[in-house]
Amino acid sequence: MPVPDTAATTRAWVESPLQMVSALEASAAGELGDTVEVIYRAGIPSLAELAARLGTVALPAGTSVTAWDTRNLWLRGYPEAFGDAFSGALQARGTVARRRPLVVLDDGLATLHLLDLLTAPAGGPLVRARARPGSLRRALAGAARTRLLHLAREGHLTVFTALPVRDQVADAFTELGGRLVRHSFAWSASLREPELHGADIVVVGSAMATDGLIRTDAYARWVHAIADEGDGEVVYIPHRRESPAITATVADRPSIRVERGPWPVEVSLRCLPAGTVVHCLPSTPLLTLRTALADLGIRLAGSAVPDDWWTPNASARFRSGVVALGGTAT
Template sequence: MIGERNIFCRPGEGLARPRSGQAVVWAESPLQLLSAVEGHGAGLLGRNTVIHPRAGSVGMSSTLTSLMSQVPDGVSFTAGASRIPSPRIPGMDRWVIGDAFSGTVQRQLMVRPPNGEVVVLDDGLATRSLLAGLASERPVPLIRPRATPTAARRSLGLATWFVLRRLMQSGRLLVFTALPVAGQVRRRFTQLGGHLESHRFEWLDTQPVTEVVNEPTVLVGSAMPADGLIDGDPYVDWVHSMTDDGPVAYFPHRREEPDVLSRIAAHPLIQMKEHTVPVEMRLRSLHPGQQVHCLPSTVLASLGLILAPSGARIIGHAVPEQWWTPSTPDRVRRHLSSALDS
C-alpha cells in the first residue's frame, strides 16, 4: 500500500485528488461523521474509508442512519465502537480523528506513533485552536481551551505538540476544515509542512433536501447552559423574546437539558424540533426572508457556507456579560466569542 501514488506529499506540495490508499476514521460526534464523509467525497482520505463511530454519543445513531443510505462509494461503517482504533492497523495509510485535544487520542499517538498520515477533521472551534497551537513558534500544550488541566495532562498535551509537529515536518499531517482560518496561522502552518484543506460542504450540496422549515425565524440551540457556562434563565428569556417577530423553529443542541427545553417549548409560538441530525444537514431548504439566530457557535461558519446561495441570513449574538457564570474563565469566554469572527 505504501508504494501507491499520492499516499504522502512532501511539505509544501499540494494534495493531488483523488488520493489512493486506506483511511480509518474515529468519529466521536455527528459533525465529525459528516466531515469524514465530506473528506472522502473530496478525494482526500483514500480509495476506501472505514468509519468507526463512537458508541453512545448523542445524535450519532440518527446521523448514521441518514448518512449510510447516501454515502459515496468507498465509505463503510463499523458497528458503534467503544475503543479508538489503533494508529497502526495493518494496511492503513491514514488515521483520521476529530478531537486532537482528546486524552485518548493523544495517548494513542504516544504509545503507537503512526507510520502513515494523520488527518484531523472539524471538531468545532477547537479546530482553529489546534491550528493556532501547531503554528506557534514555541511549544504549546494541546489542551482544550475550556480545560483546567493537571500537570500530567499538560505534559501529555505538550508531548503531543512535538509528535504532531514532527508529522507536519514530514508532510504527514492534514487538517480538513470548513472553518475560516486566519491568514497568518494558515501561512505558518503550511510553511512548517502541514497540509490545510478547506471545504464548503460540497458533497452535502449534492444530496436531496429532506426537511422543510416554514417558520420565518430559526434558532439553533446552545449547550452553554448545560455546560454551566451561562445561566439558563436569561437564555430561556432570550429565546422567548425571539417570538416578537413571529413563530420560531427551535433546533436544540444535542447536549441541552430536558428541563431547559421544556421551558423553551412552553411558549406557544415556539416550535420545538426533535434533535435528529446536524443542523448543517437540516436547514438547507431555507429561503430569502428567513433568518437563523444563534449564540457564538461553529454553526455560524458552517451554516454560513451552506446558506449563502439561499439568501437566508444567519446572525450570531454575543453573550451578554451578565449571562456568564462566575466559574467561566475569561479565556473560555474569549474562545467561544471568537466564533463571531467567522
C-alpha cells in the same frame, strides 16, 4: 494525497455528527483514499440516528459507516483520520509515536484552537480550551503537539475544515509543512435532505447553557425575545447535548416549535427557503453556517453574549474568545 496507500482502507474515527459529516466530506473530496471506513463511537444516540439516516442516502464511493466500541478501536491499529485531536485516549495510544500520514477532521471551534496551538511560537500542550490538566496530562499533551509538528514538517499532517481560519494562522501552518484543506459541505449539499418546513425564523441552540457557562434563564429569555418579535412560529433546534429541562424552559410557549434531527445544522438548514433568518450565539454554527448557507438567501444573525449571562464556570479566556466570535452575518 494525505493517505498515499489507496489500496488500503482508511479508518476515520468520529465522535460527533459534525465530525461524521466532515469525514464523509473528506472522503468525497478524495482526501482519505479509495476505501474509507468511517467508524463512529457506539452508544451515542445522535451518532446512531445519523448513521441510520446515512443508510438511506448514497455515500461517497468506497465509503462505509460502522459503529465501534472504544475498547475495540485499537484492534486494527491507529485511525488515519479523526476529529478530536485533544482526546487523551488518542494522544496516549498513538499520536505521540505516529509515523503515518494523519488527517484531522472538523471538530468545530476546537479545530481553530488546535491550529492556534500548533502555529503559535510558544504554543502550549494540546489540551481543550477550558481544560485544567494536571502535570502528567500536560506532559502527554505536550508530546502530542511535538509529534503533530513533526508530522507537519514531513508533509504528513492535513487539517480538513470548513471553518474560517485566519490568514496568518493558515500561512503559519502551511509554512510548518502542514496541509490546510478547506471545504464547503459540497457532498452534503448534494443530498438536499428536507429536514425543516414552514420555518421563517430558526434559533440554533448553544451548548453554553448545557455546559453551565451561561445562565439558563438568560438563555431562555434570548430565545423568548426572538419569538416575541416575530409574527409566526419560531423553530428552536436544541444542541445535541441539551437536557430536557433546558429545552422545556426555552420552549415554554406555543410560538416555539422544537425540532430535532440526525443531521448537523450545516446540512439540515440548507433546505430553508430564501429569506429565512437563522439566529445563533457565538459558537461553531455561527462560523460553519456562513459556509454551508452561502448564496442561499438565508440570513445568519449572530447575537453577542451580555456580561450578566456568564456564570463563574466561564473563564476570562473563554469569555474573550466568545466575544471575538460575536456579530452578525448575512
